[in-house]
Amino acid sequence: DTAVSQTPKYLVTQMGNDKSIKCEQNLGHDTMYWYKQDSKKFLKIMFSYNNKELIINETVPNRFSPKSPDKAHLNLHINSLELGDSAVYFCASSPVGGQPQHFGDGTRLSIL
């Protein structure tokens, strides 16, 4: 019974393609997040949703679009993939008050 699950775990695709990453949490949390982790392990928040409403939208290219159909799901769609998008993307969720955050195991995106 995984708390925060992401699919797929690995995603290898070519430049210019469009892809989606799905995230689901079964913890009953109201807040969900997307992070990007680069090859040096630096972690950057991309988006945060609270009860399906966007509350954090950092400086991220418009090619990235989050979608939250309900508070248990937060998907990430990426258009026109570029080489620089190669990274590990983490989904996380948290209760009211923001802590602690529970992370999924990540999606490793590789752009050829």
Next chain:
Amino acid sequence: GDSVTQMEGPVTLSEEAFLTINCTYTATGYPSLFWYVQYPGEGLQLLLKATKADDKGSNKGFEATYRKETTSFHLEKGSVQVSDSAVYFCALSVRDSNYQLIWGAGTKLIIKP
């Protein structure tokens, strides 16, 4: 703005050595402080936290004390094991910033048998 600074890695130690990973912060409000750990191939998980000055967080033999006077939250462990090899992240959150986590750059810890 708010920020977290961690010592650069990798930190390489022998098993049973004493560990310190330094973390200092800058915050305008009264932050809560956290250490998260990321084992290879996994997501991050909360290791310990402290919500006010002089609080000590502890878990799995790790400890960190919230020092307001030095704006620090250093992570320590008395005797490390090979299984402690991971990347450790220091972070803070401030209520005024919607509890958004501000992350340090992470410190990779390598423990040799």
